[in-house]
């Protein structure tokens with residue numbers, strides 16, 4: 198137990214962590230890719246399927262009513278979680294990727310024209326690059342990229358210089374998945390709004406590590422995925438300010454998003470339903486609601502202190518491994534360590550670590566331009582969540598010494 202946070206108690210909530218892998222205790226250090234699920238989330242979803250399941254919004258019978266209440270109840274939980282002003286500002290989507298595509302298509306098609314510019318950063322995940330590239334190709338617009346420094350922090354001086362009268366939107370990650378860098382989002386929003394430019398924030402890596410307040414950030418859009426915040430995969434959220442969402446055309450057409458349809462003319466529902474065509478992941482929303490209940494019941498300060506301790510411990514121990522070079526040492530970081538080992542391919546590191554029960558990610562982390570920036574094809578990434586312990590870090594370090602024994 199450290200700083201009032203009882204990690205052993207938390208670990209009991211995550212049944213998957215109890216197993217051994219290749220005969221070794223599992224050290225799960227890949228939560229940035231997807232986090233594990235606590236029992237309350239698993240139970241909320243099976244309970245929903247066992248007793249309340251039906252399609253939503255359409256039925257006149259009891260189960261449809263209950264399912265609709267559960268789905269809309271989850272929307273309200275997300276609203277509170279992000280401190281959004283209204284539940285209609287919360288659009289359920291498949292995940293961060295779909296949220297960004299929705300904005301790039303529905304908002305971008307109307308607002309971006311030939312010669313306009315979209316401003317992103319060098320540390321974006323592919324899902325905050327490619328949707329904008331597609332839009333730029335379609336509109337003959339330009340993607341402008343703000344550089345990062347050698348530690349992996351955003352060059353704010355350069356960022357500001359990249360605005361022009363043609364800048365139509367800024368899309369920036371709150372936290373880098375590959376390096377853990379936390380961006381000064383409030384400041385970015387202020388700079389953009391001074392110029393009348395809206396801001397989309399990719400919050401996929403931020404929501405699992407602390408409270409996010411979209412009204413304090415004053416961002417126009419905020420996207421995150423359920424599966425990274427201890428909820429199920431297949432469900433995620435796009436927050437958008439009501440004033441902007443209301444003026445956006447639909448993203449996809451289909452059932453649920455219309456008021457009336459004829460072959461001559463279709464009238465759309467208001468927000469958020471206009472953006473939720475088709476049957477959504479109903480149980481996924483219920484699971485996400487349970488995940489939000491789970492994390493908000495924990496002491497956020499104590500969780501942050503625990504994760505900080507893990508990061509400090511990992512940084513200290515890893516820096517003693519021969520030939521290890523950290524990639525990403527920005528002063529503002531969450532508990533992610535990315536590194537390369539001299540003379541060993543990250544995939545080989547990952548494979549040997551797996552034999553020791555240590556699950557890490559090895560690759561480009563869907564951030565190839567960022568890897569290019571550092572002149573490497575890939576890194577090994579260990580990412581920590583609230584259920585990790587110093588023993589997990591020590592298993593990682595011991596595993597790396599084994600890698601050194603194999604490769605010299």
Ligand code: PMP
Nearest residue numbers: 292293294322324374399401422
């Ligand atoms: N942005 C960031 C920063 C991410 O880490 C991820 C997931 N790795 C995504 C976007 C995409 O999330 P999803 O695959 O859940 O849509």
